[in-house]
Amino acid sequence: MIYDELLSLLSQDAVVVATVISTKGSVPREVGAKMLITCDRCIDTIGGGAGEAKVIAQAKEVLQTGEKRRIEIDLTGSPKRQTEGVCGGWMEILLERWQGDAAIVIAQQIIAELKLGRSLTLVTPFGDGHPYLLKEKGKRKKEKDSVAFIEVLEPVPILLIVGAGHVGEQLAKVAHLVGFQIAVQDDRPEWANSERYPQAAFIYSNIEQALEAFSNHLSLHVALVTRGYRYDLDALTALLNRDLPCAYIGMIGSERRVMQVYEQTKLMGISEDKLKSIYAPIGLDIGALTPAEIAVSIGAELIMLRRGGTGRSLSASLRNPK
Template sequence: MVNCFQQLVQALAVGPAVLATVVSVRGSVPREVGAKLVVDATGQAFGTIGGGAGEAKVLHQAEEVLKTGQKQRVEIDLSGAPQRQIEGICGGHMGVWLERWQGEAARDLAKTIVQGLQEGRSLTLVTPFTTDQSPYLAETPIELAPEIAFVETLQPPPTLLIVGAGHVGIQLAKVAHLAGFQIAVQDDRPEWANGELYPQASHVLAEPIEGAIASLSTHQTLYAALVTRGYIYDLEALQHLLQRPIPCRYIGMIGSEKRVKQVYGAIAQTGLPTSKLATVYGPIGLDIGALTPEEIAVSIVAELIMVQRGGTGRSLSEKLRRGMGGG
């Protein structure tokens, strides 16, 4: 969602743009309600609402909306029904709303949305279906009749705080950003924690860990990966993360079992209840035999996705292979 509105901000810098949003679905469809794509003044598209003939239909209509400014709803038939024009055979239907954004007010709104999401806040965006009203942010969640407006809660992406800006951290930022995480990196060494080494990071925190965590206080869904240069830094970070008012969704700690146990033992001496360690994954990552920083990054992000999506970490082929006598 952040990427979508960032693209919208860039598009509005040079002219009007159309924001296409899936506002209704029925049956089996390729994308969910709220999925978006942006079409800029040149007709170039960013994002997807599912591809194929259905998306092609939306892109064609978006060209008209760009010219006329007249909002419209596009119905996409994916039922595969015979003897009528369809755009796919998934089995369902999608309703897509096309809205032209233009001018400084629209660009300011898109910027406000990007900033809010980057700060880890949820936002309520209202897109009226009337011709005389433009999209706006509601201060509090509201309910409107679906024929009047599309009301959606824009959720910020999960934030991954990388504690320790070393070689593993650099690769982890790349892979986690690709997987949809917003990246924050902390290290008290500016020569390591900087935008040149971490171009994916929306937050580069070259400061002590306590201040860095405080600066992320509004982030509701925070994941933390401790890939520091030593035991003492793990311990300090863990103490502050475990006392965060909004508990971390995940805390992973790199290192051997011996190093992890040392940190656990030191945490116990501070008086923090051992139940606080329930969200700590140490040693960090899934066991895929990773050795290089790049492989370790893949291992860690695989575990992040597992926690986020509720997966098991098992091979998807395990059951079938076992049934075929493959071990």
């Protein structure tokens, strides 16, 4: 999480937070994307290339002066003016220096709330004034969008991997890489441990324990990659009876195995509507065979659902124009 990085850097010196605050057309990053710049380090990205180089250079000046800046990055590739790329769009970046005890306190509050699974609203005035958090959700003090950048910060999505076998081990690597906080559940300590799962922030021996820990988390994703039918059934029953619906439930297995689990859950009183929300067999159809390939296909499905993608090949529209 970028705010963990921010807090760590603030304990050493000032940090410029570069935030994408507006976009138009085709651009490499979305509104709210952030990059951290210090005198000798850059963390994350707002898109790379000449545009990012421009942001970094001006951020170094903001580090010295403390004066906020709003930078336009032209990616239209127009031959009539100097541009920073040819993606076809336009971005606006806000540079804000964070420094001192007040900034550390805000970063700590953000981290604490997000780790509890709560969303919160951060307001960054364009003029005088430092970033602050809204005390009551939905209230904006006196600021409007024209004088401040107002963003809702969402909790880091959690992926609970049920089943600590070969696929689970590879999935933890992939999902952690694309921004998920990892939790693992398995009743075998020789499989579910921090040595095999260094990415896991949480390891649980039973599904009830895991669901209790995340009972209030709004962005719980679950991948059922267990070693057998009985474990699928136990976990799925508990997940579908959760008071707060999961953001995603995917289950590994052949169509036959999936249908057997479904039939058993129906006999236990689980409605068909709930079963329709499950992604099973799990992952996108990319012809995956090995545990690592299967993990990539699951990771791709998680990204697709999180970002609103289609799973369609990006080259399809050029290869098969209408």
